[in-house]
Amino acid sequence: MAVMSAPHPLAFAFGILGNIISVMVYLAPVPTFFRICRKKSTEGFQSLPYLVALFSSMLWLHYAMLKKDALLLITINAFGCVIETIYITLYIAYASKENKISTFRLLLSMNLGLFSIIVILTHFAVKNSVRVQVLGWICVAVSVSVFAAPLSIVAQVIRTRSVEFMPFNLSFFLTISAIMWFVYGLFTKDMCVALPNVLGFILGLLQMLLYAAYRKAKEVIMEEQLPENLKTIVILSTLGNSEVHPVDIQPESIEGAKENEQKEEDNNNNKKKKEEEEKDHNEKSLETSNDDLHPNENKV
16 A cells, blocks of 8 residues: 655645646636626637646546645646536537537547546556556646647737737736746656646746737737637646636727728728819819810910
């Protein structure tokens, strides 16, 4: 029978802080779902971010339970599973028929199908002595595989010179969360926890630097097609598991931009119309003067 070792005091402290910050990050989409419930429509929001977050939390929870001495990993990922399940349930309740079908398909294929395959393979095809390590590196692979998503946000900030879709507070807490879990992983000698958060820290720091560089930029290059009414922001937290949450874009800002474009287009059309009217008027005046001149020429 395995004896549970007492956690390092600093590991416990950083794990508690990591839990607190990660809970705040998990609750980031709450305003989005208040809006969904109020309007009784998911509008342009997608279910994929919540399904990915649930899948990641399920994997890390399974890893922590197999490890047997990772209570702080169990608490935060159990909370993640509960809150993401609530998000998905609310999404399905207010989604259109097409979105409900696609959500159920992803839920069955990824959260039930793929997760079950991983559990079965690690249980029957892997020796007991290395089962925890193999599952841990699978969790790391899943985390790293979605690290490309925040890079798309970084590219968009550079391209548009706007930090509208990259809130500083979120980037700040994600960076702090990555630090907490990295230190926790070091003290518990769990590289599967520590390594993914190195990337989390680097990307979080990069996002904050970009925010400092572009927060006062006046020139904003508007994209031709805004993605419905959301931008996806990847949350690098908890255990390096990348949670993808959409951040609501205020409809007023989009509508205001469209109104300004419409006004500018109307002004240009009116200007062209006046120029054409003046040109026609000048041509008619010239023709009239020519008609008045011809009779005098005949008299001479």
